[in-house]
Amino acid sequence: MNYSSQSATRAGVTLPPSPDVRLVPRIRRATRRTWDMPLPKEGSWRVLGTAGSGVSSLLIAVVLEQLANGADASGILVVAPSKESGSLLRRELAEHLDDYAAQASMVRSVHSLAFALLRRGSEEELRLITGAEQDAVIRELLAGHAADGRGAWPADIRPALEYVGFARQLRDLLLRAIERGLGPSDLEELGARYERPMWSAAGDFLREYERTQALAGSHSYSAAELVTQVLLRPELLQEHPWHTIVVDDAQLLDPTSGQLIAELAKTARLTVIGGDPDQAVFAFRGANSEFLTTWEADNELLLDAPHRQPAPACVSVVDSRRTLRDVLANTVRRRHLEDNVSWRDIAVIVRSIGDIGPARRTLLAAGVPVHISPTDVVLAEQRLVKAVMLALRALETELDAVELEELITGPVGGADPVTLRRLIRGLRRWKPEQRGMDTLRELLVGELPDFNDLLTEREEAILARIRGVLSAGRDALRTGAAVEEVLWEVWQATGLDTRLQAAALRGGAAGSQADRDLDAMMALFDAAGDYAERRPSASLESFILHITEQELPTGVRDRRSALPDAVEILTAHGAVGREWDTVIVAGVQEGTWPSVGETGSLFGQEDLIDLLDRGITPGTPVSHVSGRLAEERRLFHVATTRHLRRLLIVSVDSPESDEVEEPSRFIAEFLSAGGVDVPGAQARREAGQHLSRQALPRELGLEIPEPSPVTVRRGADNGDELDPLDISVLSVPAFVAQLRRCATAPESGEAERSQAVRQLARLAEAGVPGAHPDEWWAARTVASEQQLRGSTSVSPSRVEALMACPLNAVLGNLAEEETTNINLVRGNLAHAFLEALGRGVEPEAAKQLVVDAFTSLLDSPVWSRDAELADFERLIDRTYTWTLSNKLESVGVEVPVTVDVAAGVTIRGYIDRLMKDGEEYAVVDLKTAKQAATQNSVRDNTQLMTYQLALAHGELVMDDSTDGEWVTEIRTGGGVPRGTSRLVFPRSSAASVTEREQTAKPPEELEEFAAQLPALVAELRGPGLTARENDGCERCPIRSICPIMNEGGLVTNA
Secondary structure (H helix, E strand, C coil): CCCCCCCCEECCEECCCCCCCCCCCCCCCCCCCCCCCCCCCCEEEEEEECCCCCHHHHHHHHHHHHHHCCCCHHHEEEEECCHHHHHHHHHHHHHHCCCCCCCCCCEEEHHHHHHHHHHHCCCCCEEECCHHHHHHHHHHHHHHHHHHCCCCCCCCCHHHCCCHHHHHHHHHHHHHHHHCCCCHHHHHHHHHHCCCHHHHHHHHHHHHHHHHHHCCCCEEECHHHHHHHHHCCHHHHHCCCCCEEEECCHHHCCHHHHHHHHHHHCCCCEEEEEECHHHCCCHHHCCCCHHHHHCCCCEEEEECCCCCCCCCEEEEEECCHHHHHHHHHHHHHHHHHCCCCCHHHEEEEECCHHHHHHHHHHHHHCCCCEEECHHHCEHHHCHHHHHHHHHHHHHHCCCCHHHHHHHHHCCCCCCCHHHHHHHHHHHHHHCCCCCHHHHHHHCCCCCCCCCCCCCCHHHHHHHHHHHHHHHHHHHHHHCCCCHHHHHHHHHHHHCHHHHHHHHHHHCHHHHHHHHHHHHHHHHHHHHHHHHHHHCCCCCHHHHHHHHHHCCCECCCCCCCCCCCCCEEEEECHHHCCCCEEEEEEECCECCCCCCCCCCCCCCCHHHHHHHHHHCCCCCCCCCCHHHHHHHHHHHHHHHCCCEEEEEEEEEECECCCCCCECECHHHHHHHHCCCECCHHHHHHHHHHHHHHHCHHHHHCCCCCCCCCCEEECCCCCCCCCCCHHHEEECCHHHHHHHHHHHHHCCCCCHHHHHHHHHHHHHHHHCCCCCCCHHHCECCECCCCCCCCCCCCEECHHHHHHHHHCHHHHHHHHHCCCCCCCHHHHHHHHHHHHHHHHHCCCCHHHHHHHHHHHHHHHCCCCHHHHHHHHHHHHHHHHHHHHHHHHCCCEEEEEEEEEEEEEECCEEEEEEEEEEEEECCEEEEEEECCCCCCCCHHHHHCCHHHHHHHHHHHCEEEEECCCCCCCCEEEEEECCCCCECCEEEEECCCCCCCCEEEEECCCCHHHHHHHHCCHHHHHHHHHCCCCCCCCCCCHHHCCCHHHCCCCHHHHHHHCC
16 A cells, blocks of 8 residues: 555545654553562472462563573573463563563463474474464365265264364364374274274374375474474473573463473473463363472462452443443543543453454444454454455355345445445336346446436446446456455455545544454455465465355454553453453353353363373263363453452343343352442542532533432342442433433333423523533534633743643643642642741741641651651751841742733732842742752743732732831732842752742833733633643643543544
8 A cells, every 4th residue: 555645635535644753762661579588590480379469470570580690581481371471471571671682582482482492403394374274274174075975984974074163173172182192093092992983083084184284395283283293302302492491371281281391391490380270261272270280399489469459349230231331331431531541451351252342332432442352353254354355255256135235335335225225226217127236236247337317426436436346356367366466456446445544543433443454454465465375376266265264363463562552352361461450341141151061072072181181981971060160260260350450340130121131150259259349438439539520610610510419229128238220429410311311212112202302401491511412422522612711810830830731721630639749738838837937936836837747648658758757857947947048038928919910811829938139029939849940941930920020010018017027918009129039949959958040020021921921811711722742741640631642632532
């Protein structure tokens, strides 16, 4: 795809400008942990620990310790059970390491390790085939068996040979056998001994499969075969280069992989195996925790204290799937917008891949960017890939009516259903002797006739678009182009590349979907390239069958190592080893969680595993339900231990609905374990936060409805358990929302809907917010053109904030902090001490008062309290020292200032100390920051210039009751002689108290400064607020909604 920033328009789509690309410093998110035990340095170690206890962190610390002690990085091997977990470990290590040099990757999956060992010991060409490729070979061989009557299959089984389910069960049996070191002869011998003809037939099939792979010219191995082949060559395991071997999540290894690690560990100086038996959840892949628990280690560490300190979990049982979707979207958006949690720090965990789609559609509809691991989605089921594959089919075969309609109304055709119906009606008028859909199918080939104005321009454009796409593909086929080239021509003819690129660059939820579509097409081109390389003369039909009938994952070759800033939706199995700030476990239903259905029954797979792993003779009555239930319970444990702070479990209880659903039995077990939030307390906390968020809008003059009290409805017996659905905050917005639901819900009755509409009309006429349809979400823009009734008065600090960024100056105080800002407390108490000294209070008494107050408000860890207190006492002492050493005459402390400096602009504030220098008056402003400002920056300090402007337009109000000169107020007047103003920094690290001076500004410079203030005051009234990039952006509390920040753009530009 060619894209030029100079040519911004292509195919009728205007692209946004090319984004600027800059190299920026890496922001480290990882923190180094400390351990109350010595880290392993040599020998063999087993590390066991529960979720959140730090097993993975300790293993990473072992690697870092080895590197810090000068160990050769090429001799360190970190093993993960899979490619996905290896990627997570590699990312975690990179967060802690600046750089290191190694001859090969330090982190490997167990199959990558086996491949490297096998390739090093073999001169022949080796190739690792994917599961999808293995499926394709198995299905082709089975199709040959069915057609030719080959194989040792029982006669009653032969009709099933061509079924997809049969091929998958056969593949699973062969994988379990290979993982346990069985070959074709072993399977045949076991089948004969225990009278299992399916095992004998599978052994015969495995021999044919191996011979077929050998004829390919290179040794092609599946992941399971790799490990077995390495174990068959002991010399590969005795001369390996690794002195340190670290294995994470060892409970996920299959027995053969565990044996491989055990053999490597024999000659290693240090071997550390870590894991948690309670997270062994991949039994369906042949994995178990036997290696982790039975491997003979010299030492064992048990980490039983979790380091996470999350809030109590919440369990919400709702009455319908619709309510579940509402709860899901509401929770995610509130956590991001109200609690400032990044999108990428939120995850939605579901039981299976089939549940990902509904959750994704729910969040995208709510404007939430979503990320799904490409390996969790089958390539052929991706919306755009499905449409392109349908276009490829149409090149050589005739589509039926349903398929043709899908092609035209999908991404390739781009028509909506209404336009399609109009097109078919127009074709029926043009050719009334046959059905419109048949006419449409005929028009996809050949010359386009004259329709005598029976079709509109839009309808003809749709027809021309489809014809153009199919014509490009057919031209490529006529020239003998390969599969990959035909796919490229069809894709280019759709013009979707430009449209999707434009949407992806805009970001937001639509950009997230466009990005996903582009990734899916890249995966399809990867698959086409691999297929054409293996089979240069293969037909287009065989490629279509290869894609549509095999469960190819979308992300076989994922190009993006960095996770996007989006909410991740994944299965519970995919969440192993991961953690997020907030986790929602959605759809915990009985029947799907636990799912205890039997698998592999056709081939007796579980009987084979029982025989090989436990020595149980086939035919012995054995129930596997308890084992599967235990694994499902462990899987639920994994899902509910992935959060750092907040966990929400959502389930549906609808016994009266058409489709009866009930919560999983695991929810009752979870509730009985404790640690669950009390709904009433949570509702009260939310109401308190809501009330505090209304404070600033009230100051700005916004009309905010009074919050109603929180009510908790109970049953007749006060001892009844509280139901989360019975907890609500009564408020006008909630009442309006209920009326809107009644007015728009399809299930509402006519009388109910009519009454709701009448009530909404009455409320809208009365001006109640949210009642008029123009104010409904998605019915109008979220921006408001209503001006705020802001004040015309500004303080010097407010002027400085407005100069830096008006958006932060107005909205910054809305961001809630979890604890009291200790810097604010320190500054207020230091100013109070300075005021007390100026009013004649004894220094020791004033010091004791502020120190006691600071101690009572200090909310820091015990280990830092003494240092914080000592720093505050030093600040107070140096403030007092400065008052003694200062030579100027003090004529006022905390002097109120109310001075009009321009039309509609009043400066209002307090001067810390007003000093007199001869006949001139100077302002002294106390600053409690550790770092003193530079002299150059103070020359144009906004706060001091604002005070100078106030003095230039003010007059002094004296206290006549005192003997000396004492100023009680500065108000609007003819001007006061101004001297050099000062900023004082008693907390600086200099030996003496640091002062920075600002000389008196000339009148013309002050008037130029005053001319800028009306525009700043106008910013307080809105409706527009300017966002300016400045030095404080990194610490800004409203980055998540700021339009010039990346994370804010997702909210404001979605």
